[in-house]
Amino acid sequence: MSDRIFGAIGLAIALIYVWQASTIEESFMSDVIGPKLFPYLIATVMGLASLFFMLRPDEEPVWPGFGKLFEIIMAAVVMLFYAQLLPVLGFVISTIFATAYLSWRLGSTPIMSLVSGVLTAFGIYTVFRLILGLSLARGPLGF
Amino acid sequence: MDVFASLSDGFLIALSWENLMFALLGCFLGTIMGALPGLGPSNGVAILIPLAFTLGLAPTPALILLTSVYYGAMYGGRVSSILLNIPGDEPALMTCLDGYPMAQAGRAGEALAISGIASFVGAFIATWGLVFLAPQLVKVALLFGPAEYFALFTLAFATLGGLSSKNQAKSAFAAALGLAFATVGMDDQTGVARFTFGEVHLFDGIDFLVVIVGMFALSEVFIFLEHHKASDLKHVEPIKIGRITPSWALIKYCTPTMLRTTGLGFIAGVLPGAGASLGSFIAYSMEKRLVDKKGTFGKGDPRGVAAPEAGNNAAAGGALVPMLALGVPGSGTTAVLLAVLLAMNITPGPLLFTQNPDVVWGLIAALFIGNVMLLILNIPMVGLFTRVLLIPPRVLMPIVAMISFVGIYGVSGSTFDLMVMVIFGVLGWALRKLDVPLVPVVLGTLLGYAMEVNLRRALTISDGDYGVLVGSPLAIGLWTVAILGFVFPIIFGPMLRSRMHAGRATDPKDLTDE
Structure with missing residues (x-):
């Protein structure tokens, strides 16, 4: 269960990250790919990994009381x-x-x-x- | 020969009184940190970086100090393995198998001595390997363009989990998280702010030292807080050390083992995704298969102590090869050493060898000197280091926390950074509970900037054509290794892991399972 929750949080973070990246104001003197592509790549990896946690969770960790x-x-x-x-x-x-x-x-x-x-x-x-x-x-x- | 000329220059630098003193101090502190359960090489080096930085040390002495700590911690890890059956750090796990039975049989002193000598042999030969291999790798690295570098960074992340990785998705998540931290702040190439949420303190980014110290040192404090009842129950009975000088016969008996495992360990260290833990594991299991005719391994065979120690120290030396020559570390501790270089404003990689040869060769010479010092420190003074094990965590951990605060405050003098560090400490604790490895997070924070710069540079040169990323045989080769390195553990990981832990089924639950 912990991993599923973790996956949901991870996915939410990835989405917020994409949303934040999309609001970056591009400057008029940008390079070819600009400041957004790399964050998008990161968010993709993060999102896919999070989906994996939700579908295939590990065994439950021992949480403290x-x-x-x-x-x-x-x-x-x-x-x-x-x-x-x-x-x-x-x-x-x-x-x-x-x-x-x-x-x-x-x-x-x-x-x-x-x-x-x-x-x-x-x-x-x-x-x-x-x-x-x-x-x-x-x-x-x-x- | 070229290499020897550079090396003797290095010795001229390293043999100054100041540098010798730093090497000695580093070896001493490192051995203590390695010996203390819960304070491994990575946390040990991590808390010292900000201190070395704020003390205003020049790059060479700072590097000498911190790599001596690194080597020292590799030596020290065995002390608690042998005496308490608790590995001081992960690579020392295999040393428990034969070291602890030897200690129980009253041969603790011999086990400590032979492991000390094995560590020396492993590290000494591996340092020679570093001398010859690193310049060769530099020649290859000079062929790398931005696209190849981007592939190389990906390779580093893909293989970082290592062959024994439990869950590759978690490694990938950790790397992405670290890279995301690195994107916070002003974008260098266009000058726009990213992910700062209007907070002024975030404009120049999150300092990677804050991330490292928070994740490695503070999270350890939280782990101890969570477990302290367990560690209080365990009273340490003083173990009789016995004779601390090994007989020549014993050394001779173990020599073939040491030499074989050194070779294996070194290779494991150089290759991406293996590292010291796997080095010691391969070394131990190969020796067991090769020489254990009477089934004495696991019951206190001195060769079973020599093998993993030579293996993991050789791997530690081997791991420095890709770190120095390519600027891409393959393990947690070398990632922390990369942080040292970056904090000193030195970019490791091929150019380091041409632009700062004094730093590289001074460092390598210091490794040789440190090794001899460690051998001298470790054989007669091992009794002192075993005392260190008696310091209770309830005294030690607050000191670790406070020194972390002192270091970060010294670097930036801002309470904001201290608060961020605490947050990273809690985050590190939570991630460790969820079995997410912390090393990729730290490495992502360290390499994120360079990785993005290389990606954008490659695409700028090709005018937006993504084909450039797989545009050369070298790049294609790197991508192939990256993919294989990521997929292999998924297939073979479970098998390897069960073997690594098979011998330790009867152990008390240790707190240093990182």
Whole structure:
């Protein structure tokens, strides 16, 4: 069933892609085949492959239960927040929180997660900022 | 001879203190990454590219660093195969078959040592193969016009799934998806925006580094999040390593095996669609048929450890031939190395050998040096690398995630790219669950631009006549191989796969089934 749904989504993506490609405004100084042909070719392959998934699906993958799925979504949300907060809070503070969260969800105790968050943040800061001189996000406190 | 002159120039470049240091660092990091389950050669190299880039390394040292990581990871993959029966990466799968029984019999040290030596022999001879074969291939490649290149790129995608590919439709879908990502942004030749949805950040396209790091490194974090209960239950008992220097008798005993499997592995590496996993598989099964008279293979025969290790390291060297000479990688890790070159603004292919000989030959010389370093690192220091296996994923994976963020932020400094990377991480996770291979997606993103340019150039030259695409014998040959390479696995794939996995029926479910 998963593959059939995947095929339907793939087909939808291919169609949207074709539709978007058809709206590309051609410039007056185009080459012989223009900017649309290659996207059309790609969409054809994608569409045919998707049809194949729908007609001949593979065996069902083992999907995680609702709890685990929630876990993955939460981790992605935390990472998105991390990306947003980097320039606001600075590298060290944001990283402590993000690492601690991930470490906690991967099975560390809360205290140990905080410890590994602090160690990871300062470790990366030391290696990449102080030793290698990479530019990391600066917060209001300068680190 | 010409080749030797170029090679000695290469050694002059590679033997500077700076480059030696990078080679050593790369070998060390690579071995660790290869040893850690869940962090194979491709993710290892992937997280380091943006870092090498932002550190402002010149192309040669950056390449030396990252290819040393590549070779190192090929060495390191065997450590967890032998000690834990969990392959550190896919090519190390076959090493489990005899390595783990040896470890259980108290001969772990010997197994590690002989596999280290086999890796060295495989990689060393394969690097010589690279020295002689790559310039020959370059001569052929100079005959390629845009139409042939377009056919060659198609060939690369058609054969990428490899002979053991499960579902060719999924490989094709993955390639198309990657190519679609590559079309986002400003069209170079006409200056019109494509698929940007009015988003300013998308005008200069999706950075392939963002795609690679998201798909390879972050998706691994999600996979671990999903499985972490399973990995917590498994406590690693310390295994007695035993003596770590092999006896001469043992080395002599395994030498014919190593030499034969090196040859096979190298060929498997050069050919499109085979790669290191198949190299180690062919090597193991051929040796088994050839020398296993008493049925000791699978029960801890040292030759069963030497064969796949020599095979997969030789294949790793062989895979560099098409990557450097044609600019078309045949495996996941070489695809990532292609990304390194593109990030450094170097276009691999025949012109690389004439325009940047210092890069090519410096790199090849570095491979020789790295190999010797790896042998020296691996025999006495293998105890250190086995310690690495004790780092729990709950500490390791967040670090992997954070270093990925640091790298991408260093390249672009934009939160938009970081968010896109997270999205690619989730997408990579979902695709892996659906058994869609990620390598074609990444390769599509990398090659999409060049593929389209060549198609349009060919048709512009022929003034819109599509016949030009099959207009030369060379092009027709490439299309034929592409079609055969795509169709063959559909017919023979199921048979080959069942054989590859037959020996491992009793294994615990491993998390690194990528």
